[in-house]
Amino acid sequence: MSISFHLMKEDGCARLGKIKTKRGDIDTPAFMPVGTQATVKGLTNEQIVNTTSQIILCNTYHLYIRPGIERIYRMGGLHEFMNSNLPILTDSGGFQVMSLSKNTKITEEGVYFNSHVDGKKIFLSPEISIAIQKKLNSDIVMVFDECPKYSKDKDLIEKSSNLSLRWAQRSKKEFGINRDKFLFGIVQGGVFNDLRIDNLKNLLDISFDGYAVGGLAVGESQLEMFETLDCLKNELPKDKPRYLMGTGTPGDILGSVKRGIDMFDCVLPSRSGRTGLAYTWNGKINLRNSKYATDDTALDENVNCPASTDYSKNYLNHLVNTNEILASILLTWHNIAFYQDLMSKIRYNISINNFENFYKKNFEMLNN
Amino acid sequence: MSISFHLMKEDGCARLGKIKTKRGDIDTPAFMPVGTQATVKGLTNEQIVNTTSQIILCNTYHLYIRPGIERIYRMGGLHEFMNSNLPILTDSGGFQVMSLSKNTKITEEGVYFNSHVDGKKIFLSPEISIAIQKKLNSDIVMVFDECPKYSKDKDLIEKSSNLSLRWAQRSKKEFGINRDKFLFGIVQGGVFNDLRIDNLKNLLDISFDGYAVGGLAVGESQLEMFETLDCLKNELPKDKPRYLMGTGTPGDILGSVKRGIDMFDCVLPSRSGRTGLAYTWNGKINLRNSKYATDDTALDENVNCPASTDYSKNYLNHLVNTNEILASILLTWHNIAFYQDLMSKIRYNISINNFENFYKKNFEMLNN
Numbered sequence: 001m002s003i004s005f006h007l008m009k010e011d012g013c014a015r016l017g018k019i020k021t022k023r024g025d026i027d028t029p030a031f032m033p034v035g036t037q038a039t040v041k042g043l044t045n046e047q048i049v050n051t052t053s054q055i056i057l058c059n060t061y062h063l064y065i066r067p068g069i070e071r072i073y074r075m076g077g078l079h080e081f082m083n084s085n086l087p088i089l090t091d092s093g094g095f096q097v098m099s100l101s102k103n104t105k106i107t108e109e110g111v112y113f114n115s116h117v118d119g120k121k122i123f124l125s126p127e128i129s130i131a132i133q134k135k136l137n138s139d140i141v142m143v144f145d146e147c148p149k150y151s152k153d154k155d156l157i158e159k160s161s162n163l164s165l166r167w168a169q170r171s172k173k174e175f176g177i178n179r180d181k182f183l184f185g186i187v188q189g190g191v192f193n194d195l196r197i198d199n200l201k202n203l204l205d206i207s208f209d210g211y212a213v214g215g216l217a218v219g220e221s222q223l224e225m226f227e228t229l230d231c232l233k234n235e236l237p238k239d240k241p242r243y244l245m246g247t248g249t250p251g252d253i254l255g256s257v258k259r260g261i262d263m264f265d266c267v268l269p270s271r272s273g274r275t276g277l278a279y280t281w282n283g284k285i286n287l288r289n290s291k292y293a294t295d296d297t298a299l300d301e302n303v304n305c306p307a308s309t310d311y312s313k314n315y316l317n318h319l320v321n322t323n324e325i326l327a328s329i330l331l332t333w334h335n336i337a338f339y340q341d342l343m344s345k346i347r348y349n350i351s352i353n354n355f356e357n358f359y360k361k362n363f364e365m366l367n368n
Numbered sequence: 369m370s371i372s373f374h375l376m377k378e379d380g381c382a383r384l385g386k387i388k389t390k391r392g393d394i395d396t397p398a399f400m401p402v403g404t405q406a407t408v409k410g411l412t413n414e415q416i417v418n419t420t421s422q423i424i425l426c427n428t429y430h431l432y433i434r435p436g437i438e439r440i441y442r443m444g445g446l447h448e449f450m451n452s453n454l455p456i457l458t459d460s461g462g463f464q465v466m467s468l469s470k471n472t473k474i475t476e477e478g479v480y481f482n483s484h485v486d487g488k489k490i491f492l493s494p495e496i497s498i499a500i501q502k503k504l505n506s507d508i509v510m511v512f513d514e515c516p517k518y519s520k521d522k523d524l525i526e527k528s529s530n531l532s533l534r535w536a537q538r539s540k541k542e543f544g545i546n547r548d549k550f551l552f553g554i555v556q557g558g559v560f561n562d563l564r565i566d567n568l569k570n571l572l573d574i575s576f577d578g579y580a581v582g583g584l585a586v587g588e589s590q591l592e593m594f595e596t597l598d599c600l601k602n603e604l605p606k607d608k609p610r611y612l613m614g615t616g617t618p619g620d621i622l623g624s625v626k627r628g629i630d631m632f633d634c635v636l637p638s639r640s641g642r643t644g645l646a647y648t649w650n651g652k653i654n655l656r657n658s659k660y661a662t663d664d665t666a667l668d669e670n671v672n673c674p675a676s677t678d679y680s681k682n683y684l685n686h687l688v689n690t691n692e693i694l695a696s697i698l699l700t701w702h703n704i705a706f707y708q709d710l711m712s713k714i715r716y717n718i719s720i721n722n723f724e725n726f727y728k729k730n731f732e733m734l735n736n
Contacts, residue, residue, distance in 0.1 A: 039687060039694040046674070067661065067686040075664055075680065083678050293435065296443055306414070310451050312443065318435040319407060325696060326407040 003139075003182055005210065005241045011355040013233050013260040016347055019241055021087040021139040022180055023079070024054060028241060028262035029346050031253065031339045032057045032089060034270065037066065038082040041270050042325075042332040045084045051305060051337040052344065055087040055139075057265040060132050061096035065115050065122070069135050077137025089140035089265070092129045092171070094164075094186075095214070095246065098147045106146060108163070126170035134175075140182040142212065143171035148190070150219035157190035157215075161199045164188045164214075172206050184243060186214035191224045193231040200235055210241040213261070217246035222255070222367075229259035236260065250279060250342055251367025257346055258359055269335035274328045276320040279338045283365055285313075287331065292317035299330075305337030342366070371507075371550055373578065373609045379723040381601050381628040384715055387609055389455040389507040390548055391447070392422060396609060396630035397714050399621065399707045400425045400457060402638065405434065406450040409638050410693075410700040413452045419673060419705040420712065423455040423507075425633045428500050429464035433483050433490070437503050445505025457508035457633070460497045460539070462532075462554075463582070463614065466515045474514060476531070494538035502543075508550040510580065511539035516558070518587035525558035525583075529567045532556045532582075540574050552611060554582035559592045561599040568603055578609040581629070585614035590623070590735075597627035604628065618647060618710055619735025625714055626727055637703035642696045644688040647706045651733055653681075655699065660685035667698075673705035710734070 002022045009016040017028040033040045033048060035056045040048055048056065058078055063069065072081040078088050097104060101113035101122075110125025129144035145164040151157055168185050175183045185208035189195030203211065213232065216225050229244070236242050243263035244256050253264050269279065276288040280300040285292075292313040299316060300308045307330040319327035349358035370390045377384040387394040401408045401416060404427045408416055416424065426446055431437065440449045446456050465472060469481035469490075478493025497512035513532040519525055536553050543551045553576035557563030571579065581600065584593050597612070604610050611631035612624050621632050637647065644656040648668040653660075660681040667684060668676045675698040687695035717726035 037686070037690050037692060038683070039692050042693045042697075044674075044694070044697065066690055067682075071661060071682055071686070075682065081680070081683055083683070293439060306412075312449070314435075314439055314443065315406070315449055315451070318405070318439070322405050322434055324405060324407050325410045325693060326412070328693060329410075329412065329697070 002180055003209070005239065007238055009350060011350040011353050012258065014257050014346075014350050014355040015242075015260055015262055016350040017241065017262055019182075021182075023085060023087045023139055026054045026087060027347055029253075029257045029343055030054060030263050031343050032263065032265040033336050034059075034265055034267045035082070036267070037062050038072070038078060040332075040336070042274065042328045043270075043336070045082070045086075047333050048084070048336070049086065051333065052340045053086065053336060055089060056084065057089045057091065058136070058138065059093070059096060060090050060129060060136070061093035061100070061124075063136065064093065064124070064132055065117055065120075069132050073135040077135070079137065087139040088136075090133045090136050090138035090142065091245070092133065092142040092144040093124050094129075094145040094147045097124060098149060106163070108166075110144075111146070126167040127174045130171050130174040138181070140184060140210070141175060142184050143168045143186055143208070145186045145188060145214055147188075147215055147218070151190060154190075154192055154195070157188075157192060158195055161188040161190075161195055165199060165202050168203060169206055172208070182209040182241075184208055184210040184212050184241075186212045186245070187232065188215045190215055191220055191228055193228070196228060196231055197235055200232060204237065208240070210243060211236055212243040212245050214245050216244065217248060222252060225252070226255055226259060229256055229261065233260040249367065250339070251363060253339075253342065254346065254359055254363055254366055258355070269339050270332045273331035273333075273335045276327065276331065277335075278316075278331055279335050281338075283368060287313065287316045287320045287327070289317070299334055300338065303334065303337050303341045305334055307331070307333035308337055370548055371577070373607065375606055377718060379718045379721050380626065382625050382714075382718050382723040383628060383630055384718040385609065385630055387550075389550075391453060391455045391507055394422045394455060395715055397621075397625045397711055398422060398631050399711045400631065400633040401704050402427075402633055402635045403450070404635075405430050406440070406446060408700075408704070410642065410696045411638075411704070413450070413454075415701050416452070416704070417454065419701065420708045421454065421704065423457060424452065425457045425459065426504070426506065427461070427464060428458050428497060428504070429461035429468070429492075431504065432461065432492075432500055433485055433488075437500050441503040445503070447505065455507040456504075458501045458504050458506035458510065459613070460501065460510040460512040461492050462497075462513040463515045465492060466517060474531070476534070478512075479514070494535040495542045498539050498542040506549070508552060508578070509543060510552050511536045511554055511576070513554045513556060513582055515556075515583055515586070519558060522558075522560055522563070525556075525560060526563055529556040529558075529563055533567060533570050536571060537574055540576070550577040550609075552576055552578040552580050552609075554580045554613070555600065556583045558583055559588055559596055561596070564596060564599055565603055568600060572605065576608070578611060579604055580611040580613050582613050584612065585616060590620060593620070594623055594627060597624055597629065601628040617735065618707070619731060621707075621710065622714065622727055622731055622734055626723070637707050638700045641699035641701075641703045644695065644699065646684075646699055647703050649706075651736055655681065655684045655688045655695070657685070667702055668706065671702065671705050671709050673702055675699070675701035676705055
């Protein structure tokens, strides 16, 4: 088997692990920068590697629309297309169908919708999504799910979760036997613990290489998210990686590691970077603020990244205020390096049985 | 003396030379990427160095307006502010006063104008421009000149050239004796050869460390530009560097080296890169063109730069069409690397007495 997951240590519910793929190992808890359209916005592949990122995420929905799958498949897959050797996780498109597309019509067979780019009619199904992800040749493939908006309507969420379950079964069938790639199931059920647990049990019967928690980061409170993770943490199998989709802030991540999550992805560090916002070990700061005009200190000396240590806040304030591309580049680079520094410190503290202290010391600052 | 210029070889009128500054040597003919606002748009300093650029240009006018000089001076100068070890040439602001400012009023004393950013009233004079450039601590300082728009009105151009001459004298006085920096005079006189030669002779009487040709790249034809250079090439002193300001296309550069020019700057490789245009040894190409969707070959295998060799036209076409920042980054990076590759080939061919053949073989393609 060229893929595997090893749980190396537990500290409370926090877990230290290693995912092995044919393209390299991923130390968990891991953060995956988001490369929606086959590029992490603003960064070269060298800069991504420099942040110590070990895996990136790309979006099936976006790539299906532009540039289309054949242009990527022809070159051998996403790695060749974007010239990256890092392992890649592709999502299935379910979340983007909910959040981006128009005139969405959901049937048992799949989803009809209009492209958010040009309005073109598109159909996605479990079979199509998995076939696309195979052509993209990603290392971790996600089942195609229906991802409902945040809702307190339990009937609606239950119906949706059951549909996602049938789609998970079809995704697994389409995926077939593949020793080179992981296929992850996605637990749905909204903020209803009984639906979550029921959904998970059914997914376990189908059996996947990893389990994602989906349908969060859709508008619920952090408390609701943590409660959902609390209800799942003892039900998820220990020997499989656990991935919380689309999350989150540094505080969300720290709180979710405490609840047993191994993998994260989020556009926040890159999107925030493009608006002048930096995450630092002294808290979140907005470089647009005029007070940084007189601050000649580095962005964050604690983070081992050129963008963090080699440029003053004075200079960054100037770049942000003059809308220079370099502002987006340096702040995205730093923010992802900061996220990876956080993950590295989380892993270290789990390894020395000190996670709870680390959590207590940092949660409030990171959650602000 | 920590600064010097050495003319190492002539091949026809083309010259091979070396400018020595305290921050490093510059092999000439040289191309200077433009870092208007203390950043070459879209590139990190590491990427600029990777293109083999040996000097960059920054703009006094822009930096005076934003972020203001004191924020740069406080850190020790532009190098410290922008975290670059490369030598820097600063222009004097004369050209931008003409091209960017509003309500410009020119007096003997200097220029009153409104900032193009916020309309604020600003005054620049030779003394102020030189004092600013000293605070920026650039390695090559330009005299403050009046740069008229392209005109066939000889009286107007003569009056302007004479004013620039008096300002050149005042610039020299303000610059004083400075063994760490070059001060360049700027030859004006529009497209009138007698005015140009007269202006140059007067500048030679004042005596500068180098001579720039100004008042070109303002709307004249390439033929007019080349004729102006032809009239100056035997009048400019051999032992001083010669800089053609604001030029140009690869063809402009090749034709100007043939006419004895040593230094160039231009926004073209960076600005074109941001619009999807790439200069290659197979000619200029627009990556937006749909034909590149089926072209999996590298942008230009002949240019030794990751942006040139490691990404397919297929991928670059996708990045351009989806307005990804990485499109601007990679195409700017490649274009500047292409310009430097051109300069390197020019220098090599001068060194082996083959410049005229190189010119004949490449001028038409590079000038398209």
